[in-house]
Amino acid sequence: MRKLIYLFLLIPLLIPLFSLFQTSKVIVTEVTNPTCNFKSGIITQVRGSLVRTPQDFYAAIKDIKKGEYVSMVVNGKPAGCVAPSDGNLGVKVSTKKSSFIKFSGRIGGYRIVCIKTKDISSLEERIKLSNFPLKILNKSKNSSCLEIPLYIDISDLKTLLANGKFEGLILQEIPVINNSFELKIGNKEVNFSVNNLTVFFNSTKVDSFYLDDVLIKFINVTNYSVVVEEKFLTNKDIVKVFSNLKEIRKVNGIYRFSIPLRISNESEKRLKNILRGVKTRLIGKRVIYEGRLVYRFNNETISSLLIPFEVGLEKIEILNVIGFEKDYKSAFRKLYQLEIALKTKPIFAEIQGVKEINGNYWLLLIILPAFVLPFFIKKEYYLLILFALDVSLIANYASLNLPMDILFLVVVSASPILLIFMEKCKKKYIFLAIPMLLYSFSKLSFIFSLSLFLSFLVKKYFS
Numbered sequence: 269m270r271k272l273i274y275l276f277l278l279i280p281l282l283i284p285l286f287s288l289f290q291t292s293k294v295i296v297t298e299v300t301n302p303t304c305n306f307k308s309g310i311i312t313q314v315r316g317s318l319v320r321t322p323q324d325f326y327a328a329i330k331d332i333k334k335g336e337y338v339s340m341v342v343n344g345k346p347a348g349c350v351a352p353s354d355g356n357l358g359v360k361v362s363t364k365k366s367s368f369i370k371f372s373g374r375i376g377g378y379r380i381v382c383i384k385t386k387d388i389s390s391l392e393e394r395i396k397l398s399n400f401p402l403k404i405l406n407k408s409k410n411s412s413c414l415e416i417p418l419y420i421d422i423s424d425l426k427t428l429l430a431n432g433k434f435e436g437l438i439l440q441e442i443p444v445i446n447n448s449f450e451l452k453i454g455n456k457e458v459n460f461s462v463n464n465l466t467v468f469f470n471s472t473k474v475d476s477f478y479l480d481d482v483l484i485k486f487i488n489v490t491n492y493s494v495v496v497e498e499k500f501l502t503n504k505d506i507v508k509v510f511s512n513l514k515e516i517r518k519v520n521g522i523y524r525f526s527i528p529l530r531i532s533n534e535s536e537k538r539l540k541n542i543l544r545g546v547k548t549r550l551i552g553k554r555v556i557y558e559g560r561l562v563y564r565f566n567n568e569t570i571s572s573l574l575i576p577f578e579v580g581l582e583k584i585e586i587l588n589v590i591g592f593e594k595d596y597k598s599a600f601r602k603l604y605q606l607e608i609a610l611k612t613k614p615i616f617a618e619i620q621g622v623k624e625i626n627g628n629y630w631l632l633l634i635i636l637p638a639f640v641l642p643f644f645i646k647k648e649y650y651l652l653i654l655f656a657l658d659v660s661l662i663a664n665y666a667s668l669n670l671p672m673d674i675l676f677l678v679v680v681s682a683s684p685i686l687l688i689f690m691e692k693c694k695k696k697y698i699f700l701a702i703p704m705l706l707y708s709f710s711k712l713s714f715i716f717s718l719s720l721f722l723s724f725l726v727k728k729y730f731s
Contacts, residue, residue: 301358432609436501
């Protein structure tokens with residue numbers, strides 16, 4: 269049992285070795301060329317030549333001429349662009365590093381990204397919401413610079429800065445009889461005429477119309493029917509977002525994501541007034557409206573839902589916004605974008621410059637000098653010191669603001685140490701933990717504590 273505990277404790281010390289097998293990928297960060305048949309992805313070949321770094325990519329296209337077609341492999345599939353000018357494809361790329369564990373910036377490398385924006389408070393709010401380990405280095409009235417670990421893509425940062433347009437709509441099809449149809453919102457009714465697939469109001473051509481604070485659009489007009497889009501909900505109508513209740517669930521092979529919202533009284537009133545003008549029908553024993561409840565995000569329909577008749581009768585305070593995606597990653601990203609758009613104010617930001625700083629994996633070698641320590645102290649003292657260091661680091665994680673990779677190493681190593689401590693240490697030694705708890709506020713103490721344990725193994729098995 270004791271050897272199993274020692275083996276488990278050794279795991280955190282082996283994790284840094286995986287960084288030796290770290291690989292880099294060339295990802296597309298921006299495409300301004302309309303002839304390219306891709307907008308994002310990972311580039312592995314350009315004109316048959318392997319691409320392992322951004323430098324490889326730019327070297328491969330530096331001699332191309334305007335109008336030339338350049339073949340590529342993007343996401344493992346054939347792709348390409350027509351060069352808009354000499355030596356330029358209208359494509360920007362960056363490096364994406366991958367490894368067994370995502371090291372924090374000081375160990376695994378980081379980017380310094382400067383952003384031009386006047387909405388510094390909104391930027392800080394979005395960073396907090398994202399849970400990304402981003403650090404604001406400096407800020408002024410018109411700009412701010414961030415420190416970002418290399419494992420976070422620039423595309424993720426652009427997602428963080430993007431503004432999202434959210435809409436809730438009722439979509440219904442109204443029959444055209446004798447070249448006219450009637451639209452009802454609340455207690456108001458308006459008659460429209462149809463001629464040459466065009467809607468007219470009082471002989472005036474209309475594509476959209478306001479009625480009782482509801483924006484109405486005519487999106488598909490035929491001689492037999494008109495599809496009407498009636499908007500009742502926008503970003504401004506969101507009172508509260510219940511982030512703690514958001515979820516992603518796999519249903520019938522696709523991923524369903526949802527997030528509950530509290531909407532304004534004005535939005536609820538618009539929805540009730542719209543539904544008064546929508547006909548109902550019976551499906552089995554259930555009465556539903558003939559229209560559809562449609563949620564759109566950035567002009568993309570994320571769901572189109574049946575509307576139970578009870579919606580028009582009950583007071584609506586909470587709406588559960590639902591969307592669907594083919595895979596979990598897409599559902600997670602869409603839900604993340606939606607949450608940012610609903611919880612934060614619009615931000616006007618532009619990335620001005622990006623500078624990459626290499627990591628310092630050599631810092632992990634600091635553990636080596638401590639190998640000899642257990643040869644000169646009693647086992648009980650050693651275990652007490654180790655236990656005090658680890659427990660204090662975990663207890664003070666928030667105030668120390670430790671990166672997640674450091675916390676992971678500490679937590680994995682600390683849990684079984686408690687068992688050894690209970691077995692080997694006597695009560696009279698506990699008072700020694702107090703000064704160690706104070707000392708261990710140093711951020712490098714995790715390296716020292718792991719070093720102690722590794723050196724203990726060296727003494728136990730090789731002395």
